[in-house]
Amino acid sequence: MAIIDKYNFSGKRALIRVDFNVPMDKTTLTITDNTRIKAAIPTIKKVLDAGGSVVLMSHMGRPKSGPKPKYSLENIVSEIEKELGQEVIFTGDCIGSKAFEITSKLKPGKVVLLENLRFYPHEKAGDKSFAEKLAKHGDLYINDAFGTAHRAHASTTVVAECFPNDKMFGYLIEREIVSVDKVLNSSEKPLTAIVGGAKVSSKITIINKLIDKVDNLIIGGGMAYTFAKANGGTVGNSLVEDDFLEMAKDIMSNAQAKGVTILIPIDTVIADSFSNDANRKSCPTDSIPDGWMGLDIAEESITKFKRAVVDSKLILWNGPMGVFEMDNFQKGTKEIALAVAEATQNGAFSLIGGGDSVAAVNKFDLADKVSHVSTGGGAMLEYLEGKVLPGIAAILD
Numbered sequence: 001m002a003i004i005d006k007y008n009f010s011g012k013r014a015l016i017r018v019d020f021n022v023p024m025d026k027t028t029l030t031i032t033d034n035t036r037i038k039a040a041i042p043t044i045k046k047v048l049d050a051g052g053s054v055v056l057m058s059h060m061g062r063p064k065s066g067p068k069p070k071y072s073l074e075n076i077v078s079e080i081e082k083e084l085g086q087e088v089i090f091t092g093d094c095i096g097s098k099a100f101e102i103t104s105k106l107k108p109g110k111v112v113l114l115e116n117l118r119f120y121p122h123e124k125a126g127d128k129s130f131a132e133k134l135a136k137h138g139d140l141y142i143n144d145a146f147g148t149a150h151r152a153h154a155s156t157t158v159v160a161e162c163f164p165n166d167k168m169f170g171y172l173i174e175r176e177i178v179s180v181d182k183v184l185n186s187s188e189k190p191l192t193a194i195v196g197g198a199k200v201s202s203k204i205t206i207i208n209k210l211i212d213k214v215d216n217l218i219i220g221g222g223m224a225y226t227f228a229k230a231n232g233g234t235v236g237n238s239l240v241e242d243d244f245l246e247m248a249k250d251i252m253s254n255a256q257a258k259g260v261t262i263l264i265p266i267d268t269v270i271a272d273s274f275s276n277d278a279n280r281k282s283c284p285t286d287s288i289p290d291g292w293m294g295l296d297i298a299e300e301s302i303t304k305f306k307r308a309v310v311d312s313k314l315i316l317w318n319g320p321m322g323v324f325e326m327d328n329f330q331k332g333t334k335e336i337a338l339a340v341a342e343a344t345q346n347g348a349f350s351l352i353g354g355g356d357s358v359a360a361v362n363k364f365d366l367a368d369k370v371s372h373v374s375t376g377g378g379a380m381l382e383y384l385e386g387k388v389l390p391g392i393a394a395i396l397d
Helices: 035-049 073-084 097-104 121-125 128-135 158-162 171-185 204-211 224-230 242-257 299-310 331-345 355-363 377-384 390-396
Strands: 013-017 053-057 111-113 140-143 167-169 191-195 216-219 261-263 267-271 280-284 293-297 314-318 349-352
Touching: 013 035, 035 053, 035 073, 035 171, 073 111, 121 128, 128 158, 140 158, 140 390, 158 390, 167 171, 167 390, 171 314, 171 349, 171 377, 191 204, 191 299, 204 216, 204 242, 204 377, 216 299, 224 242, 224 293, 242 261, 261 299, 267 299, 293 299, 293 331, 299 331, 314 331, 314 377, 331 349, 331 355, 349 355
Parallel strands: 013 053, 013 140, 053 111, 140 167, 191 216, 191 314, 216 261, 314 349
Antiparallel strands: 267 280, 267 293
């Protein structure tokens, strides 16, 4: 494995796997959040400043049957150019003759963007011959796509085999690894994990892993009502996974046995329908009337959760406290985001991961007020769980 800060890029083409699978408006095809593009810029500039050229490859969406205009990476060229401050050449394909003609003649300082890799099913299948064709675009390989590092695809894993001595991580993946390791392995205390989102079932593994590490575990979002019901509460029409009530009890019992403070919402903002314009009021989380559903944490919960966050030295946040996309149910998530920012300003290290959490800190203009915003929700969770990520292992091998 090579090291990006020690590698000689002069006169060489760097084939960089980035994660430019950015959210876009379905009608206008304009980017609604360019976090992932911004995150890749330092690695691209490192190569260019050192006398090399860059060939970028990424996927976009999940096209099922070949090329579709809405999934073309041509839609994001102007945004990359804006963030990078220079022209980006678009090839219109990733393994076609035109693409190879362009990259074979690439001069130092130039940047090329290949077309969506997933227009070919060979990408997702991890096809070796497809990876070998991609490898022809570069003299070295850099993986800087943490968001896809948990997938054993051709461009994230197999292509690395073509560059046994010239493969490395980009700055983004380096920061992701360092950030997760700091949360999991630091001796600083207290460590608080904030886990939200809709379902307990999607977070069981990470919750069980965190119980061995954290001092405080804050539960929010829709999953909180499964915990409330497991404790004998009534939760009205709130989202509940009845199949996971016993699991919720086990989590709470395990936390208690290990001396972990588990914080579940005391009170909640309820609504009579899933709508921003619904009638709403606050009530105890364990006494939600029939016909009403919990959509956010309320004042007592906000106060208690914020106190735990502000007093922390390490913070991991994955998942919102409520339906923050609706203005009338965003307060809980916003207040927790502000508390994380305050704790960070006071010296804590904060790691934000997961699409909704990232969207929340961006919505409230707090991305630059936390320590690290992860670009890979699924990858971050799997790495936190201790799983081997194929995209990471391929570089380290």
